[in-house]
Amino acid sequence: MNDFVHVEKVRFRDLDPMGHVNNAVFLTFLEQARVAFFAEVGAATGLEDMNMIVARVEIDFKAPVRLGQEVEVSVRASRFGTKSFDLTYELGVDGEPVAEAKSVQVAYDYGRREPMPLPPEWRDKLTTIAA
């Protein structure tokens, strides 16, 4: 069973005065991994299809990330409910963990502006990669 892995390069602009990647940027790394994951499994082909809202994020910072490093973000669907699902992330640099995170997504009908039941095919798509 293999998780999807997305690699993100650190930009100079990601750093803050402490000289390492600012903690808000980690949410951008999660977002990049999420968008790449959805594209990979065919759950969303573009911005218009991402019928979900991020309802919660929790993140544990393990080690600072610096300029010139590449962050490997592995992501997998770790829970499915009737209206929401969880993604679990592990972030590492050169094989060493730098952060762990979880996000909760709620399926959302942007037309009606309200949450909707999780489309059954999402579960299939989001778990195929870990087969």
Added chain:
Amino acid sequence: MNDFVHVEKVRFRDLDPMGHVNNAVFLTFLEQARVAFFAEVGAATGLEDMNMIVARVEIDFKAPVRLGQEVEVSVRASRFGTKSFDLTYELGVDGEPVAEAKSVQVAYDYGRREPMPLPPEWRDKLTTIAA
């Protein structure tokens, strides 16, 4: 008992293609509130004094935030341990909640590059505002 309140104006650059504030920017709002809180209570007078590391953040998104809005971020110290403490945040726009969050900070000796016991005076300073 009053929490410290910091007000942050939404910038156009905070928005993403969905037309509302990107979720990573919420961590910047927390950071702004935290820096202002520490300055207010005298726990840190500048970048050099902020002898702590953010070890964990959890955030629940309640409602989208849009251009032209001001986000009120209330912050208070909600737990003290021997080496760490928690801050709890409530974010609102026009009195309506838009997010809730918690961050865990670890006292850190940047000279020795290792965690250190929480200085006793931090507790006094960080709780004065809620007296």
Added chain:
Amino acid sequence: MNDFVHVEKVRFRDLDPMGHVNNAVFLTFLEQARVAFFAEVGAATGLEDMNMIVARVEIDFKAPVRLGQEVEVSVRASRFGTKSFDLTYELGVDGEPVAEAKSVQVAYDYGRREPMPLPPEWRDKLTTIAA
């Protein structure tokens, strides 16, 4: 004759490892001033109305900007052509100049996806404030 002045507070996230505001953030300051200026003169009431594209920006950096500072951005319409117009900006902190800039905007029909003649009323609106 008074220019429109927009005040922007420096965020911690605006800083880079050099400890001062990163140069890309200055374009965000210009954007904030521009959006506020258009709203003030009634040239655009929201995102949907901003029928223009920024075609060029030039900026001279005069002095570093630091955490805790407020940047005053004065902006005025300095040239009108048939399809474009210029905005000129002066950025200062505590009365001292920190940057000067100019941007060129092209009127754009987002429906037809092509440039359009500058609406005559824009000139009136954009120059009223300097009356």
Added chain:
Amino acid sequence: MNDFVHVEKVRFRDLDPMGHVNNAVFLTFLEQARVAFFAEVGAATGLEDMNMIVARVEIDFKAPVRLGQEVEVSVRASRFGTKSFDLTYELGVDGEPVAEAKSVQVAYDYGRREPMPLPPEWRDKLTTIAA
């Protein structure tokens, strides 16, 4: 004669409500290309060595850049003075130009906090790649 080329992937966070890369982010692309260029030619091996200040940037936007695209940024040293030098950039996506830019750098002694004469070896290093 070949220019140095740096490739930057567009992030979702680089987009603004118009659905394309925000213009401030282009300065981050220039910065990334500049840092990579200096590292490549040995003019700076890390943050500590970048003894220069960006004094001016001018940029012409040619076409919008979208999610999923890669931006190729070619950069070359185009002028050397006694205290400053210019870099010229061409940004393209799939061979089509999206922007052109120029930045002026001033050699700066961070210890003395004042401009300094351009070190002669910089010229050699910054022009080697175009040999």
